Amino acid sequence: MNTPATPGGNSAAPGGNSATASGNAAAPDRSAAAPGGSAATPGGDAAAPGGNAAAPGGQAVAPGGQAVEPDGPTAAPARKAAAPARKAAAPGGKTAAPVGEGTPPLLTVRDLRVVIGGRHILHGVDLDVAASGTTALLGRNGAGKTTTVRGILGLVPRTGSVLLAGAETVRLATHALVRRGVGYAPEDRGVFAALTVAENLRLAERPGTGEPAYGLVHELFPELKQRARQAAGTLSGGQQQMVAIARTLLNGNRLIIADEPTKGLAPKVVTEVTRVLERAAEAVPVLLVEQNLAVVRRLARHCAVLADGRTAHRGPAAELLADPDATRRLLGVGHASRGRTGDTRTPSPAAPAHTAAHPAARTAEADA
Numbered sequence: 001m002n003t004p005a006t007p008g009g010n011s012a013a014p015g016g017n018s019a020t021a022s023g024n025a026a027a028p029d030r031s032a033a034a035p036g037g038s039a040a041t042p043g044g045d046a047a048a049p050g051g052n053a054a055a056p057g058g059q060a061v062a063p064g065g066q067a068v069e070p071d072g073p074t075a076a077p078a079r080k081a082a083a084p085a086r087k088a089a090a091p092g093g094k095t096a097a098p099v100g101e102g103t104p105p106l107l108t109v110r111d112l113r114v115v116i117g118g119r120h121i122l123h124g125v126d127l128d129v130a131a132s133g134t135t136a137l138l139g140r141n142g143a144g145k146t147t148t149v150r151g152i153l154g155l156v157p158r159t160g161s162v163l164l165a166g167a168e169t170v171r172l173a174t175h176a177l178v179r180r181g182v183g184y185a186p187e188d189r190g191v192f193a194a195l196t197v198a199e200n201l202r203l204a205e206r207p208g209t210g211e212p213a214y215g216l217v218h219e220l221f222p223e224l225k226q227r228a229r230q231a232a233g234t235l236s237g238g239q240q241q242m243v244a245i246a247r248t249l250l251n252g253n254r255l256i257i258a259d260e261p262t263k264g265l266a267p268k269v270v271t272e273v274t275r276v277l278e279r280a281a282e283a284v285p286v287l288l289v290e291q292n293l294a295v296v297r298r299l300a301r302h303c304a305v306l307a308d309g310r311t312a313h314r315g316p317a318a319e320l321l322a323d324p325d326a327t328r329r330l331l332g333v334g335h336a337s338r339g340r341t342g343d344t345r346t347p348s349p350a351a352p353a354h355t356a357a358h359p360a361a362r363t364a365e366a367d368a
Contacts, residue, residue, distance in 0.1 A: 183248030193233025238269035
């Protein structure tokens with residue numbers, strides 16, 4: 001492991017001061033982390049991904065990645081001919097659709113394995129994050145979703161391959177990966193409770209990436225500007241989540257990783273957070289760990305499902321959520337809600353099909 005981790009998997013700066021994942025030291029005299037350990041935050045702004053989006057429905061793709069719609073009666077056969085290409089076999093015999101026809105994935109994870117305290121947590125996860133839009137990482141409680149994110153970021157010991165824009169990063173320390181443009185909003189939000197909102201955001205600024213995008217942050221979260229001098233520890237859960245997401249938007253990031261950003265939030269705040277993530281994904285790819293399937297339905301183009309530390313499914317998110325048998329088998333729910341973005345979560349295996357797991361059960365994955 002390249003970077004020593006504090007409890008919860010966050011890096012600590014020499015002398016005991018908490019360090020942001022952007023590699024900047026904490027503000028003078030205010031650097032102590034919040035009780036319980038504040039999570040490291042790699043700040044980052046949205047950077048427009050390169051490449052053209054693949055056309056829906058399996059349309060033919062012209063050189064350069066742009067979709068071409070055949071004219072006349074040949075259109076349907078052309079789409080049918082393109083369909084077999086979307087059924088490429090994933091490692092281990094799984095069937096998976098490529099994340100974007102004509103455009104290579106921004107993040108490619110292969111055979112990711114994590115062993116913590118002698119326990120094998122991940123047994124070979126395969127994952128592709130598209131170069132545009134949102135890719136969802138799904139699974140029941142304890143499937144290994146948060147550990148996968150921490151493995152990608154180097155916050156836990158890992159083996160395998162993690163390619164960012166084609167470059168291997170599995171041997172990089174977390175701060176080095178962050179400096180390559182990865183922003184992280186952790187599951188526990190990771191705000192520095194003793195610092196103000198403004199100081200939390202200032203810690204996420206990353207030198208060498210241009211002017212921090214405070215205009216965008218305050219446009220999306222006007223409440224944070226109003227509460228700039230308020231201690232982050234006194235904010236509500238929804239407001240702290242705004243701070244966590246805002247830190248990822250400040251710099252020129254190439255990828256945003258958001259780990260359960262709607263967890264424990266009121267339905268109204270879930271809608272607001274979903275809107276912000278939708279806006280962010282227009283400019284920078286997002287890897288979203290989420291159990292609210294209504295949010296996934298709204299945001300995600302592609303998805304990967306984990307089961308027992310392995311990849312059980314990869315493909316278009318809409319296809320999975322439209323298949324009741326698949327969602328029941330893979331996620332433990334009978335259907336994917338088409339209603340408000342606040343109702344449908346994937347329960348633990350022990351919970352009834354339409355009942356969210358007890359909050360205590362949700363700690364199993366984080367502890368792993």
